[in-house]
Amino acid sequence: xxxxxxxxxxxxxxxxxxxxxxxxxxxxxxxxxxxxxxxxxxxxxxxxxxxxxxxxxxxxxxxxxxxxxxxxxxxxxxxxxxxxxxxxxxxxxxxxxxxxxxxxxxxxxxxxxxxxxxxxxxxxxxxxxxxxxxxxxxxxxxxxxxxxxxxxxxxxxxxxxxxx
Amino acid sequence: xxxxxxxxxxxxxxxxxxxxxxxxxxxxxxxxxxxxxxxxxxxxxxxxxxxxxxxxxxxxxxxxxxxxxxxxxxxxxxxx
Numbered sequence: 406x407x408x409x410x411x412x413x414x415x416x417x418x419x420x421x422x423x424x425x426x427x428x429x430x431x432x433x434x435x436x437x438x439x440x441x442x443x444x445x446x447x448x449x450x451x452x453x454x455x456x457x458x459x460x461x462x463x464x465x466x467x468x469x470x471x472x473x474x475x476x477x478x479x480x481x482x483x484x485x486x487x488x489x490x491x492x493x494x495x496x497x498x499x500x501x502x503x504x505x506x507x508x509x510x511x512x513x514x515x516x517x518x519x520x521x522x523x524x525x526x527x528x529x530x531x532x533x534x535x536x537x538x539x540x541x542x543x544x545x546x547x548x549x550x551x552x553x554x555x556x557x558x559x560x561x562x563x564x565x566x567x568x569x
Numbered sequence: 570x571x572x573x574x575x576x577x578x579x580x581x582x583x584x585x586x587x588x589x590x591x592x593x594x595x596x597x598x599x600x601x602x603x604x605x606x607x608x609x610x611x612x613x614x615x616x617x618x619x620x621x622x623x624x625x626x627x628x629x630x631x632x633x634x635x636x637x638x639x640x641x642x643x644x645x646x647x648x649x
Contacts, residue, residue, distance in 0.1 A: 442586075442587070444586065445583075474589050474592055478595075559585075
């Protein structure tokens with residue numbers, strides 16, 4: 406596959422939320438989103454199979470999000486991958502690799518969406534290879550007082566993964 | 570009555586961000602500064618407010634009742 410080609414996409418309703426501090430499902434103008442708090446770190450988790458056509462060049466996780474009310478400030482996003490290889494991981498507990506972070510500014514209008522790319526090299530996806538199941542954890546690092554400055558919720562409306 | 574504690578101010582700040590849906594063009598730090606300043610102002614001007622309330626209401630109403638009146642009058646005047 407070529408650089409930029411689509412691998413996977415996740416809609417908010419595909420979220421398999423953690424037991425606590427999860428981003429809540431909501432709707433705005435009949436469009437689903439996951440709301441990430443401004444004061445508490447909250448997460449969403451999506452499960453998928455890495456397609457056979459992935460060429461091992463690393464992935465770009467694109468977060469499509471908007472602000473509930475803010476028109477300024479930044480959101481600090483974290484993305485982490487958990488590989489679930491054949492007889493290789495006990496899924497009774499979490500095993501996410503080190504999270505990769507990115508900071509993005511709120512759009513100037515609260516209802517507009519922002520596309521934020523988090524780049525993960527092939528070595529940053531927990532050793533994941535094609536045709537294996539994995540989970541992708543998306544977190545707003547609201548407690549990062551330096552980098553997360555946006556008031557109110559960040560609403561994640563879509564996630565997609567492209568080949569780097 | 571003393572100013573709110575740091576944790577009370579933080580909780581109030583967080584609650585405001587959860588319920589506010591109007592567009593807001595300041596950062597979390599700026600909003601927190603506003604919370605702190607309003608609390609400080611109320612603390613400094615509580616006696617003045619109390620003296621502005623005529624009798625017999627000043628003597629008959631509890632502190633909590635006066636606080637609710639202040640909140641309702643402010644909301645009616647400035648929206649909310």
